Amino acid sequence: MASIGAATAGKSMQDAFDAISDNVTTEETKKDNMHTDNMPVDTPELTQHLNHHHHPNSSSAETISTTRDTSLAPLKLTSPTTPQEPPPPTNQPPNTFTGYLATSPTSPLTHAPFPPKAFLPTDIDIAITHCGLCFSDISTYRSSWSPTLYPICLGHEIIGTAIRIGASARAGIRLGDRVGVGPQGYNCHLRSCQSCSSGRENYCPVRVGTYGERYGDGSGVSQGGFADFTRQDSNSVFGIPEGLDSASAAVMLCAGATVFEPLKEHGAATPGKRVGIVGLGGLGHLGVLFAKAMGCEYVVAVSRKEDKREDAMKLGADGYIATADEEGWAETHAASLDLIICTVSGPGMPLMEYLGLLRPKGVFCQVGIPEGSLPQLDTMALVLNGTSICFSDSASPGNVREMLSLAAKKGVRAWTECRPMVEINSVIKEMEEGRARFRYVMVNEESEKEI
Numbered sequence: 001m002a003s004i005g006a007a008t009a010g011k012s013m014q015d016a017f018d019a020i021s022d023n024v025t026t027e028e029t030k031k032d033n034m035h036t037d038n039m040p041v042d043t044p045e046l047t048q049h050l051n052h053h054h055h056p057n058s059s060s061a062e063t064i065s066t067t068r069d070t071s072l073a074p075l076k077l078t079s080p081t082t083p084q085e086p087p088p089p090t091n092q093p094p095n096t097f098t099g100y101l102a103t104s105p106t107s108p109l110t111h112a113p114f115p116p117k118a119f120l121p122t123d124i125d126i127a128i129t130h131c132g133l134c135f136s137d138i139s140t141y142r143s144s145w146s147p148t149l150y151p152i153c154l155g156h157e158i159i160g161t162a163i164r165i166g167a168s169a170r171a172g173i174r175l176g177d178r179v180g181v182g183p184q185g186y187n188c189h190l191r192s193c194q195s196c197s198s199g200r201e202n203y204c205p206v207r208v209g210t211y212g213e214r215y216g217d218g219s220g221v222s223q224g225g226f227a228d229f230t231r232q233d234s235n236s237v238f239g240i241p242e243g244l245d246s247a248s249a250a251v252m253l254c255a256g257a258t259v260f261e262p263l264k265e266h267g268a269a270t271p272g273k274r275v276g277i278v279g280l281g282g283l284g285h286l287g288v289l290f291a292k293a294m295g296c297e298y299v300v301a302v303s304r305k306e307d308k309r310e311d312a313m314k315l316g317a318d319g320y321i322a323t324a325d326e327e328g329w330a331e332t333h334a335a336s337l338d339l340i341i342c343t344v345s346g347p348g349m350p351l352m353e354y355l356g357l358l359r360p361k362g363v364f365c366q367v368g369i370p371e372g373s374l375p376q377l378d379t380m381a382l383v384l385n386g387t388s389i390c391f392s393d394s395a396s397p398g399n400v401r402e403m404l405s406l407a408a409k410k411g412v413r414a415w416t417e418c419r420p421m422v423e424i425n426s427v428i429k430e431m432e433e434g435r436a437r438f439r440y441v442m443v444n445e446e447s448e449k450e451i
Contacts, residue, residue, distance in 0.1 A: 093125050093163060099153040099227025100424050105143045108425045109226070114153060116231040117220025124234045125164035126179060131225035131421075132157030132251040133431055133440040135282065136183070136369070140212060141428070144371045149212050155225030155442070156183040156210040157250040159240065169234035178240045182253035183394050185210040185222045186233045201235075202261075202394045210236070226424055226442060238400055241408035247441040248414040251282065252407060255439060256414070257395035259287035259341055260403040262365040265392075266339050269295040274336060277317075278302040278354060279343035283367065285315055285415055285438040287341050290403070292316040293410040300337060302354070311437070315415075323350060335359050345370035352378055361386040416441045 097116050100109040119125070137154040139145055158181040162173050173179060186208035187193075187201040195203040208215055210232065211224030224230065240249045252260075259277075268275050268291050275296050277287035280303040291299045292315075300319040301312035309320045321329050330353040337357045345368035352375070355364055364387065366374070382389070395403065406412065419427050421442045431440060 093127065093229040093231075097153075097223070097227050097229045097231075099223070100421070101151040101153055102141045102148070103151050105141065105148070109141075109154075109428075111422075112151075114151065114223060114227075115220070116223065116229070117215060119164070119166065119231060120217075120219060120233075121166040121168035122170070122234050123164075123166045123231055124162055124169055124173060124179070124237050126158065126160040126181065126230050126232065126237070127163050128158055128160040128225050128227060128230055129444055130157075130159040130246045130250045130418075131155040131442050131444075132247075132254065132416075133424075133427060133442060134183075134254050135431070136254070137224075138428060138432060139369070139371060145369070149214075149221065152212045153223040153225075153227050154211055155227070156181070157252075157254045157441075158182075158210070158225035158230055159246045159250045159253075160225075160230070162237070163229075166234065170237070173234060173237055173239060178246070180238045180240050180249055180253050181210060181225070181230065181232050181236055182238075182257055182400060183210050184236050184397075185213070186215060187235060189235055199398055200396050202396050226421065228444065235397065238397070238404065241404055243411075244404065244408045245413065247416040247418050247443075248407065248412070249404065250441050251414045251416060251439045252286065252403060252412075253400065254394065255283045256286045256290065256403055256407070257400050258367050258392070259283055259343065260290050261395035261399045262341055262367060262390075262392040263287065263291055263294060263296075263339075264399060264402075266363050266365065268339060272297065273338045274298040274300065274359075276300045276302055276321075276337040276340040276357060277343065278340060279368065280308045280312055280315075280438070281343065282436065282439040283343035285311070287343060288312065288315040288317050289412050289414070290406070293406055293412050300333075302340075302357075311415075323353070329353075330356055333357055338362050340364045342366045343368045345374065347372050347375055349375060351375040352381070355382065355385075355387055355389075358385065358387055361388070363388045363390065365389075366391050414439055418443050420445055 096113045098111065098113050101112050101114060102109055134157055140148050141154055160179065162175055162177045162179050165173060165175060184202055184207060187196055187204040188206050189196045189201065191197050193204055195201060195205065206216055208222055211222050213222050215222065267273060273296065275291050277284050277291065277299065280301050284301070288299055288301055298318045299316065300321060301317040302321045302323065304322065304324040306322045306325045309322065312320045321333055323329055334356050335358065338359055339362065340354060340358060342354065342364065358364060415438045417437065418441045421444050424442055427440045427442065430436065
């Protein structure tokens with residue numbers, strides 16, 4: 001889709017939001033698309049809703065049917081006298097949120113108001129205290145993957161306090177709870193959805209990201225966490241365990257989840273299994289931490305330079321490979337690993353050399369998202385070694401909860417640098433220069449004091 005920022009040149013920020021909100025319902029009493037963990041049974045109206053769902057990069061903003069059969073309302077076992085609405089929150093957010101907005105790939109983020117999506121009965125409003133900076137934010141900001149829907153509030157490693165809870169929100173979150181949101185803003189949770197019904201909601205075909213995508217029900221455009229408040233579907237909101245600091249929890253919701261799920265699914269804790277983590281940055285350092293927390297016997301960190309060896313050892317790595325400084329590294333360490341989680345990407349990465357580190361029947365899982373193509377593969381070498389290559393996208397809600405619980409139990413702490421939210425433009429520049437050790441977390445200092 002062509003950049004909305006270009007299409008609205010010369011207009012005000014509000015005009016730009018009006019342009020991307022055409023045919024989007026803003027009436028807050030809409031009760032269409034109510035979805036809960038109960039997974040409502042499909043109806044023709046809901047099928048029509050899903051058929052009308054369109055990707056945010058499509059070229060037109062269709063009017064979404066909001067006709068809804070009341071049978072879709074989630075079932076509640078209540079007595080006739082039980083009140084259906086929760087107590088009114090003590091600190092509801094304003095109708096307009098304020099955040100740091102990207103308006104083009106090159107302009108600095110601008111502190112400005114923006115309209116949140118319409119509040120639905122399944123939603124939760126959060127007063128934001130922390131939000132991690134992910135390189136996905138920068139790729140979206142720069143329109144590196146595809147044209148971005150500007151204006152956009154980035155940030156999908158969000159921690160804050162629940163201050164408004166819809167009447168049909170998922171159970172388990174109470175007013176005042178410390179909560180978090182990762183990169184998934186919405187999943188359908190239907191029984192007929194192969195992904196959602198099998199506990200793989202992160203692969204739901206109609207999922208909506210935490211920012212920069214239109215909701216299929218017409219309730220608005222998703223906006224992220226470099227702001228004072230965020231409004232998110234309750235099924236994408238996680239309670240944060242006591243004992244886990246907010247900065248660590250924030251980066252775990254994306255970076256941590258992205259490495260945790262493939263480590264778990266490919267049996268990193270299996271006795272005798274040797275695991276390699278390629279890249280020692282925001283994702284990679286959490287890969288080392290969680291592999292050891294799971295009980296992996298031998299973890300090797302792989303990076304370009306020797307300057308991260310000491311950090312790798314402090315994180316708990318048992319071995320280290322410096323691909324730019326260690327001559328003959330590919331031959332020295334050939335066939336030494338069973339599983340590799342690769343957090344880096346790009347056409348110049350030594351992919352075949354990485355794959356050569358695997359033992360027969362080894363697994364290479366790519367979690368770093370390239371902005372271009374990956375290097376060409378020598379298929380025969382992979383066939384003769386029985387090598388498997390796979391990809392992974394974030395984590396299911398169940399795995400996110402398991403990860404947070406493990407981190408609290410084992411004392412896993414991300415290496416973060418907290419900075420005031422007002423410094424977001426400077427921090428983005430520092431991250432693009434590779435200065436993060438290993439993750440920046442933006443802090444709403446006033447909000448943190450008040451909550």
